[in-house]
Amino acid sequence: MEPLAKEPVVRIEHLSKHFGEGSAQVDALRDIDLTVYPGQVVGLMGPSGSGKTTLLNCIACIVEPSGGRITLDGDVVYDEAWLTSDLRRLRLDKIGFIFQYPNLLPFLDGTDNVAIVLNLAGYGGSAARERAADLLEYLDVAHRKHAMPGQLSGGEAQRVAIARALANRPRIILADEPTAPLDSERARIVMDLLRRIAQEQDAAVIVVTHDEMILDRFDHIFRLRDGRLELEEDRTRPRRPGTEP
Amino acid sequence: MNLAYRDIRHNLLRFVLTNLGLSLLLGIVIMITGVYGGLVNDAVRQARAAHADLWVVQAGTNGPFAQGSRIPGDTRDLVARVYGVAKAGAVTYQSVQTELNGKPLRFFLVGFEPGRPGSPTSLIAGRDILRDHYEMIVDRSSGLKLGQVIPLGTHAHEFKIVGLTEGQVTSSGDAVAYVTLRDAHALQFELAPPAERREVARGGGSGSSDQINAVIAKVSPHVRIDEVAAALSRWKHLTTLTEAQQETLLSKFVIQKARSQQLMIMVLLVIVSAVIIALIIYTLTMDKVRSIATLKFIGAPDRTIVGLVVQQALSMGIFGYFTGLVLVLVFKPYFPRRLVLDPQTVGIVFAITVVVCLAASTLGIRLALKVDPAEALAGTG
16 A cells, blocks of 8 residues: 555554443454545455444544544544544534435435535535535436435435535545445446545545445455454555456 | 424424424413403403492492492492592492203393493493383393393393493303392392292381492592592491402402412413423434434534424424414304403413423433434444
8 A cells, every 4th residue: 555645634543442341341443554545445344343333433533432543634633532622523524424324314305415514514505505416416316306315216315425425525435335225236336436536536435345346446455353454455556467356 | 404494394294283282282271371361351340340430338348349248228329429529329249040041041230320330331232221120231241132031030020131241251251231220129139929928927028128239439530539538438337449459359369269270270281281392392303313313423513403403392382382372262252251362461371382392392402412423324224
């Protein structure tokens, strides 16, 4: 994993997270180091309970780590303690999150589900709706912009959710099994989209997945085993002829 | 973007049905307020209807409404001669019950001297009493019509309805009726034929008396009422009450128990409403836990979440209040007693509803603020 002559967007150093105390303590994450550069798409794999979602939640500033250091977009946000009091604002400004299920707000239509992030970020009503409409267009779901979440297919809902994650132009995009509810073709389309966004917006994309079919869409694949992170594959290195891509 | 409004619009049927139930509850609160207002108003109106400046009653009593008062009929002449008294009229008050078409009919019967203070005013239909006997003016809440004839007294004298008033009922809801003083005396003292025969046999009178309950005095506009009251109070066998004192007696003491009961019911209803609103808000918030978690996850501040809960609580309270008010106003004429809803009281109930909604929403707010953003990651569709 060579530096790309750019500052990393996500840098995790010696990150640990344990739950419980004493003999009941469970180490969910142990001494994790992870660096993701702009434009990179990183996959996190591992069996259930290996700590993938906990790591994602720590990066999303949802779960407080037990130790280590987190640097997001050049700012150290955690160093043995949170260094910022407004994690909500940090999430809003720097992080876009794509859930396993779209998690759209059931009482807002497609456009408003995207525009709400912009409203929270301070955009005015019409500006927010314009940007939301552009994003839905970009994600090829503009024809469903007035549909309520209950009226959207799984793929359409997931694309609206991706539009919401991208709305505030975040430098970090975290995705928790975004292709789980989709068939393989749609899963590939979503991953291609994330790759495109990473390139176009110079964003770091971290994807938790179990889906073997989409592994070729990652630059690096990490595997979490018993709370430890191992680099499984670096797809950015040139391969010797005759080896599997 | 108003999230509360969007959520209500999305679940409109549920909101309307929930609010319909709430509006019935708030309607009952408003109705009890109206009953309370009616109780006080009816009591005071009873005294106000006489348009008296001074009430002259039996010494040592708070008559004629709060306590029994009996004074000689010629007291009216004594009072009329006092300096400053412009007019005086003798009145009697009694409750009577008769039967019409097999149904009991109750009145609060006022005996008055036509043309003198104590006469009915502001007729809405018909005319004043012109004959000495058997004519009656009655409040329209009795259900009687002009020209109708009803039997009254032990001799079942037939009284013809010649005039109608409006809004003149006692604090217990009985319609007020007016007859001449002579008729009132007859109804009060006339014995049933067997009793009369026995009374005559033992050498007694024929059941008539010149007793009255009070004298109503109108004071000349050029003389101070308290001066006249002071002059009248020199007579040790009489007590003089001003109109204000009479109203205080009626509104504070005569209906004190009933007022306390109504007040207690109102307080209990407000508490019940608060509990029900709190439970509804809590349940509505519970239904939105995942949405709230998602909102928090994507960066919504606490004020957005609190605003969502509070705005829904207020919408529910305001919608329920006005629907309840409309229901009360629509069904008011069919209510068995007079409801008085003055703008001030209606405003106070509205303010209480708003405060109750705000207080009730704290339970939902507590729940919403405790929602962990990580709940948005829970794996359900």
